[in-house]
Amino acid sequence: MASLTIRKLDDAIRDELRLRAARNGRSVEDEVRTILREASQPGGLPARHPDVLTDAAPRSRPEAATGQLRVTLIIGGGIAAYKALDLIRRLKERGSHVRVVLTRAATQFVTPLAASALANERCFTDLFDPQSEFDAGHIRLARECDLIVVAPATADLMAKMAGGHADDLATAILLAANRPILLAPAMNPLMWNNAATRRNVAQLKHDGVMMIGPNAGEMAEANEAGTGRMAEPTEIAIAAMALLRPPQPQTLAGKRVLITAGPTHEPIDPVRYIANRSSGKQGFAIAAAAAAAGAEVILVSGPVELKDPPGVVVKRVESARDMLAAVEAALPVDIAIFAAAVADWRVVSEGAQKLKKTGAALPPLVLTENPDILATISKRAGNRPPLVIGFAAETEHLIDNARAKIVRKGCDWIVANDVSPATGIMGGDSNTVHLLTRHGNEIAVDSWPPMGKDGVASALIKRVAEHFEKANS
């Protein structure tokens, strides 16, 4: 490419380019060349480096782009700072992205390395850090989040906040913030009850700052007890989530939902198995959405690398036969959603020992059909769930195959998705689905736009809730 002229870029993209170029020490033109070169490589653009404060997520509500809520966690210089490390994990396991800031005093109690390792990205300690401050990174840290949590909030940090100080990174962020702030105070009971602290707490509450704790109990100092212990990390994480995600309408309260997810592994011998590329992400997202809507959720999952969604009972299984047994054990349920990619076949006789190369003939792998979990449950005489939903993963003739499947299996709804490699759906984070619903002999097809798997899950659970609401009215 001899020369490069790009006009009419929108402001956000131009800013992003300028910032990326500055960070990488390149001219804007070179940065564009680099981006184009990377995009033309197999696999396209690499993921953005997470420790960079200059990503192009929308400046105002960044979670809108990723679906992930962002917390800036400020760790103050108190003995309870070690618990803030656990808080990072508790926030992350609830699906938040956590950026950590340590005050200078906090680094006396916990190391930036430990905080970075738990947050999976660099943490921030210095207001005058040229790496992050070339574009006023403290303002970004204050704004590019949905919530700021201060834990432990020391007496000193609260005094500075109440007085409007901004002489270090933490206080500058707190003064520049336009996001909700949650403090978890922690200090000796005498400090907590001191008239100055009482004044500061009253002032901060008046300013709209929220607080959790402190709790009463034993103090770190020997033989001291009273009010001043930092709230437990789980309590803080729950309070943070309640602020981030206002309670969702409990549209499936009282309903029991069974969901399957992931692939199955069909053993060949003790070390080998037949599998497929299912990641389980869609089924796990549906389980999380059903639990958030107030349902009692049992998730039967094949082998996947995903964490249990909060509030969901997870049964981990290996093979299709194990999955069917776990599904049958979970009945009765009101709703069964079969999102797992169950292997159609298994090896007739699994080798008791590892198969060996003999140099002669290849070992014969004779296959037999696995039980059809969707059809078995759809056609059950007793305990058939009132609503049975299957998934159709097809690589051709998607709607026709899904129509045939809904009839053949005897289920009520089918979520059909095209899993051809080019779609990136298998293992990816987004999905494009068609919902087929059976009304007597009629099958309605509703095509949804491309969405994240979380979006598909919420939309499906919404439809399920509407279905029951209609049935009850």
Ligand SMILES: Cc1cc2nc3c(=O)[nH]c(=O)nc-3n(C[C@H](O)[C@H](O)[C@H](O)COP(=O)(O)O)c2cc1C
């Ligand atoms: C061992 C030790 C433990 C401390 N624990 C606390 C504490 O729990 N809460 C508190 O408010 N201050 C505590 N302090 C005092 C703070 O470290 C000090 O006020 C510091 O300036 C607070 O810094 P910050 O504003 O960055 O949080 C402790 C000091 C020491 C030496």
